[in-house]
Amino acid sequence: MTAAPTPFDFSHPYERIVPRPRMPGFAAVIDGVDLTRPIDAPTRTELRRALAQFEVIFFDPQPLTPAQHVALAEVFGPVSGGSFFERHPEVPGMEMIVNDAERPPGIDIWHTDLSWQPEPPMGTAIQIVETPPHGGNTCWASTSKAFAALSPGLQAYLRPLTATHTWERSGFRDALAKRGTDALVEAVRRYPPVSHPVALVHPDSGRTCLYVNGAFTKRIDGIDYRESEAMLAMLTAWIARPEFVVHHAWTAHGIAVWDNRCTQHYALADYFPHRRVNRRVTFDVPGSAGHGNVNAEVLGGRALG
Numbered sequence: 001m002t003a004a005p006t007p008f009d010f011s012h013p014y015e016r017i018v019p020r021p022r023m024p025g026f027a028a029v030i031d032g033v034d035l036t037r038p039i040d041a042p043t044r045t046e047l048r049r050a051l052a053q054f055e056v057i058f059f060d061p062q063p064l065t066p067a068q069h070v071a072l073a074e075v076f077g078p079v080s081g082g083s084f085f086e087r088h089p090e091v092p093g094m095e096m097i098v099n100d101a102e103r104p105p106g107i108d109i110w111h112t113d114l115s116w117q118p119e120p121p122m123g124t125a126i127q128i129v130e131t132p133p134h135g136g137n138t139c140w141a142s143t144s145k146a147f148a149a150l151s152p153g154l155q156a157y158l159r160p161l162t163a164t165h166t167w168e169r170s171g172f173r174d175a176l177a178k179r180g181t182d183a184l185v186e187a188v189r190r191y192p193p194v195s196h197p198v199a200l201v202h203p204d205s206g207r208t209c210l211y212v213n214g215a216f217t218k219r220i221d222g223i224d225y226r227e228s229e230a231m232l233a234m235l236t237a238w239i240a241r242p243e244f245v246v247h248h249a250w251t252a253h254g255i256a257v258w259d260n261r262c263t264q265h266y267a268l269a270d271y272f273p274h275r276r277v278n279r280r281v282t283f284d285v286p287g288s289a290g291h292g293n294v295n296a297e298v299l300g301g302r303a304l305g
């Protein structure tokens, strides 16, 4: 199948940056960029192309100030409302995910950030500023690789389908239920389920991506629920195949930027009770309405971000 036209020419050589893919066509370490200095326009264009081509990109450790971190995110899109994590005291666009003995890690599930929103974020730039003595890796799965490896018959079956995504599938629901029926009803009213394509054609790469995830995808629309449940179980297990997954071990001040439309991620929770500090800045698709309306009060201050 021929890929759809895209804004980027992946056959053109890179001149400003040096991507080193860690897997075939996926997950590149980017050399040649000093992120502590202003990023010029040609380098920004190449970074956007690299994210479209490799889906998650890494930078070797470079301690970034919050302003430099925000500037990196803004290479790809406008800073978004983010999720419900604690904010940096001086930089509201920056979330701080601090885990330790009192705050156990809880993002050890494959997911796409905020897929229960009509316009989920485009991606996120994270820097792990404090690493545990061991463990605390993050995994990303390429959902374009996952789709490409399916049989042509299953691909054809999935292409016209949509699926319903809702926060109600996740742990938010239990947290809200503990606060009472009114809290739950208000959240249901404010954030109804949304529908997205099961086979999402990525506008920047032209690749088709499997867009269902185990955290938020409730059902495939328009088919019997038993068929939906079996298909979702198969697809979410398929996406996690090691051939589609990069497993990243962090060094303090290492940086990753991922595209939320063509990847899923899983933050290993194996380092508890040690401390790990993650700074992150989320960005929206340029020109989209974004998702700045997520309200922590309504949803009980919980999210998978």
Ligand SMILES: [Fe+2]
Binding pocket: 107, 111, 112, 113, 265, 304, 305
């Ligand atoms: Fe996340």
